[in-house]
Amino acid sequence: xxRSRVIGTTLACxxxxxxxxxxxxxxxxxxxxxxxxxxxxxxxxxTNKAIDAALKGFSDPNITVKRLxxxxxxxxxKLASLTQAKKLPDIFWCGNDTEQQYTSQxxxxxxxxxxxEGEGDFKAANFVPSAFENWxxxxxxxxxxxxxxxxxxxxYNADAFEAAGIPVPKAGWSWDEMYDAAGKLAGxxxxxxxxxxxxxxxxxxxxxxxxxxxxxxxxxxxxNVNHPTKAEADAxxxxxxxxxxxxxKSGAVAPPGYDVSNAPALFSAGKVPMxxxxxxxxxxFQTDKPKVKxxxxxxxxxxxPATLSDSIGYCTPSYTASExxxxxVIEYLSTKxxxxxxxxxxxxxxxxxxxxxxxFDALSKAGQPTVIDTVKADLATEKTxxxxxxxxxxxxxxxxxxxxxxxxxxxxxxxxxLQVYVGKVxxxxxxxx
Amino acid sequence: xxxxxxPDTARPKGRLQARGAGSDTKAAYVFxxxxxxxxxxxxxxxxxxxxxxxxxxxxxxxDPIFVGFDNFRRLFTVDPAFWPAMRATAYLVLxxxxxxxxxxxxxxxxxxxxxxGVRIVRTMAYLPVxxxxxxxxxxxxxxxxxQVGLMNTILEKLHLPTSQWLASPTMxxxxxxxxxxxxxxxxxxxxxxxxQAVPTELYEAAKVDGAGPYSVFFRITMPMISPIMLLxxxxxxTAALQTFNQxxxxxDGGPGFSTNVLMLSIYKNGFSNLGRIPQLGYAxxxxxxxxxxxxxxxxxxxxxxxxxxxxxxxxx
Numbered sequence: 218x219x220r221s222r223v224i225g226t227t228l229a230c231x232x233x234x235x236x237x238x239x240x241x242x243x244x245x246x247x248x249x250x251x252x253x254x255x256x257x258x259x260x261x262x263x264t265n266k267a268i269d270a271a272l273k274g275f276s277d278p279n280i281t282v283k284r285l286x287x288x289x290x291x292x293x294x295k296l297a298s299l300t301q302a303k304k305l306p307d308i309f310w311c312g313n314d315t316e317q318q319y320t321s322q323x324x325x326x327x328x329x330x331x332x333x334e335g336e337g338d339f340k341a342a343n344f345v346p347s348a349f350e351n352w353x354x355x356x357x358x359x360x361x362x363x364x365x366x367x368x369x370x371x372x373y374n375a376d377a378f379e380a381a382g383i384p385v386p387k388a389g390w391s392w393d394e395m396y397d398a399a400g401k402l403a404g405x406x407x408x409x410x411x412x413x414x415x416x417x418x419x420x421x422x423x424x425x426x427x428x429x430x431x432x433x434x435x436x437x438x439x440x441n442v443n444h445p446t447k448a449e450a451d452a453x454x455x456x457x458x459x460x461x462x463x464x465x466k467s468g469a470v471a472p473p474g475y476d477v478s479n480a481p482a483l484f485s486a487g488k489v490p491m492x493x494x495x496x497x498x499x500x501x502f503q504t505d506k507p508k509v510k511x512x513x514x515x516x517x518x519x520x521x522p523a524t525l526s527d528s529i530g531y532c533t534p535s536y537t538a539s540e541x542x543x544x545x546v547i548e549y550l551s552t553k554x555x556x557x558x559x560x561x562x563x564x565x566x567x568x569x570x571x572x573x574x575x576x577f578d579a580l581s582k583a584g585q586p587t588v589i590d591t592v593k594a595d596l597a598t599e600k601t602x603x604x605x606x607x608x609x610x611x612x613x614x615x616x617x618x619x620x621x622x623x624x625x626x627x628x629x630x631x632x633x634x635l636q637v638y639v640g641k642v643x644x645x646x647x648x649x650x
Numbered sequence: 651x652x653x654x655x656x657p658d659t660a661r662p663k664g665r666l667q668a669r670g671a672g673s674d675t676k677a678a679y680v681f682x683x684x685x686x687x688x689x690x691x692x693x694x695x696x697x698x699x700x701x702x703x704x705x706x707x708x709x710x711x712x713d714p715i716f717v718g719f720d721n722f723r724r725l726f727t728v729d730p731a732f733w734p735a736m737r738a739t740a741y742l743v744l745x746x747x748x749x750x751x752x753x754x755x756x757x758x759x760x761x762x763x764x765x766x767g768v769r770i771v772r773t774m775a776y777l778p779v780x781x782x783x784x785x786x787x788x789x790x791x792x793x794x795x796x797q798v799g800l801m802n803t804i805l806e807k808l809h810l811p812t813s814q815w816l817a818s819p820t821m822x823x824x825x826x827x828x829x830x831x832x833x834x835x836x837x838x839x840x841x842x843x844x845x846q847a848v849p850t851e852l853y854e855a856a857k858v859d860g861a862g863p864y865s866v867f868f869r870i871t872m873p874m875i876s877p878i879m880l881l882x883x884x885x886x887x888t889a890a891l892q893t894f895n896q897x898x899x900x901x902d903g904g905p906g907f908s909t910n911v912l913m914l915s916i917y918k919n920g921f922s923n924l925g926r927i928p929q930l931g932y933a934x935x936x937x938x939x940x941x942x943x944x945x946x947x948x949x950x951x952x953x954x955x956x957x958x959x960x961x962x963x964x965x966x
Contacts, residue, residue: 294921298921300711301710318926318927319927324711409797473906474814474818476817479797479798483797483798488797609709609926613729617730619730619904619907619910620730620734620906620907621730623905641730
């Protein structure tokens with residue numbers, strides 16, 4: 218009797234575990250039968266709607282595509298919990314850092330072979346080369362496919378510049394001109410600061426400042442965000458930080474801690490004359506129609522252009538039900554979906570070059586010539602630096618940044634402390650191999 | 651005639667007793683079984699497991715690697731966020747606990763009066779407690795926004811100096827405490843119950859003796875409710891040490907480390923956002939530090955409680 222109880226209990230537990238186990242299979246095999254490929258994005262409801270409409274054009278009798286609803290603000294939390302529960306969807310939007318870290322943990326399917334030996338147009342040669350290379354890990358694996366490129370620059374209120382008698386920013390303008398304009402615009406028309414530059418004052422600031430030193434002929438903050446061997450703050454870099462700290466002290470630039478959550482809205486209302494930002498804001502401005510005449514300029518430079526390189530893409534967990542089916546959907550996303558979505562929501566230029574035309578056409582129709590020029594200039598810029606470390610220990614660097622970078626910018630620590638900060642980052646690089 | 655035997659009236663023979671001591675024991679096991687299993691599965695096991703994980707390098711994805719006390723060494727000697735987190739937590743506790751007790755008690759004393767509409771006042775004071783915390787905290791985030799928030803708008807209308815509130819390293823923690831005090835109604839309710847349990851004859855006697863309101867409050871009310879005050883100190887301190895929602899939603903620990911309290915630091919390390927690989931082993935070490943801090947604070951509070959709490963030992 219006792220034995221039968223044990224067997225019964227075991228069966229009950231097995232049943233329970235089976236019922237609650239994750240849905241993905243480990244075989245990663247072919248499409249022998251009907252397969253549902255799930256997708257999770259971090260896009261806005263409008264963009265998701267456009268994606269859904271475009272996905273209806275996908276036709277394969279054995280593949281059903283289903284997009285999972287995700288609250289935009291909670292994407293990171295949802296991704297983290299799905300990762301630990303091993304229930305990631307077959308395709309999920311991911312940043313370069315997620316792709317690098319997850320691939321190195323063996324969590325993602327390696328697409329290297331498929332994409333390099335792919336038939337037709339969907340192959341490596343048709344992607345923006347730098348984006349493609351950045352998605353490879355140190356050992357050459359590629360846990361995801363780059364989808365969209367993020368370019369950055371300075372959004373400016375042309376009306377405010379005109380009223381102050383300052384020429385509007387344009388390609389080739391200098392950092393000194395930017396700080397000078399910010400100083401003149403601060404305190405006017407309800408604008409407390411002339412420039413809101415979260416990318417310089419928040420956690421990614423040290424990397425963004427690398428544009429200054431690169432442009433001046435110096436070295437960026439790190440030699441490689443994916444596989445760094447060193448961090449440094451050379452003389453040109455220190456010069457850039459010194460100028461930024463002075464601009465913050467004068468009130469021209471918003472200090473670290475400035476609440477940027479409403480910055481685009483304030484920019485639209487004319488209360489922020491200049492702000493660092495990405496090209497994706499153009500899609501929002503197109504819908505919201507700011508009260509002011511605005512434009513988008515490339516980052517300032519010292520002697521030569523320099524910018525940030527960043528891209529997002531699709532990742533696939535190693536336990537996807539069918540690699541074959543998932544890859545087919547990724548190919549469809551890259552080659553067809555963005556061409557259909559971008560005219561309605563021009564969020565970013567695609568990494569897959571043949572579809573880039575739809576993005577620029579959409580901006581052209583929307584009357585956003587400065588955005589087109591800046592994005593094109595950004596993509597053509599040779600001197601680039603990554604936006605942050607993509608390593609597993611990146612969060613430890615973020616803590617060091619909070620402890621040193623922001624107090625230096627606020628004037629609570631001398632600029633000399635930069636070398637202490639860099640030394641500690643190098644210790645982390647060394648200790649993590 | 652003497653009574654040969656005292657009737658056994660103290661223990662009436664019930665059904666369980668009639669079935670013997672063995673049945674009693676079995677029944678007891680059946681009744682406490684679920685609680686013991688629940689406690690073991692949901693408290694004891696996680697406690698042991700988290701201590702084991704605190705001694706490992708573990709990201710929740712691959713197998714844990716035993717590293718001894720390395721996580722604790724990193725916490726105390728390397729991590730630039732740990733000591734600021736301890737300071738922020740201590741600051742929060744020292745600011746929040748006295749204020750919540752003082753305001754809660756003041757509200758309770760006010761609501762203990764007899765006046766028309768007292769029930770409405772009590773309900774109003776308690777209302778924020780029953781509202782969803784995340785919703786009210788998010789609302790406060792808009793109110794305290796330095797650029798477009800209601801608070802600064804009102805201050806400007808009144809020609810009073812405005813503040814950067816959550817965006818200022820010096821004002822961020824006081825701002826968070828203001829938001830936390832929004833839920834002081836729960837403290838008020840417990841104090842109110844304590845106040846209503848004070849025997850009225852003590853007040854009547856004091857009135858006869860001609861005692862003033864201050865004497866009545868500090869010589870009768872406070873001593874009589876001091877055991878509840880001790881309970882509140884322990885409850886509020888423990889809750890404050892584990893504060894998470896407000897700093898997470900309002901500031902995410904910033905500006906700088908000014909509001910990066912220990913619970914938030916644990917969350918950031920254990921469940922890192924934006925696809926970062928979590929450091930569950932390291933976060934577990936932090937959990938144990940917090941656990942020890944809470945135990946130490948409660949022990950110290952209890953040890954010195956006899957200095958300021960009134961205890962009626964006459965019944966012993």
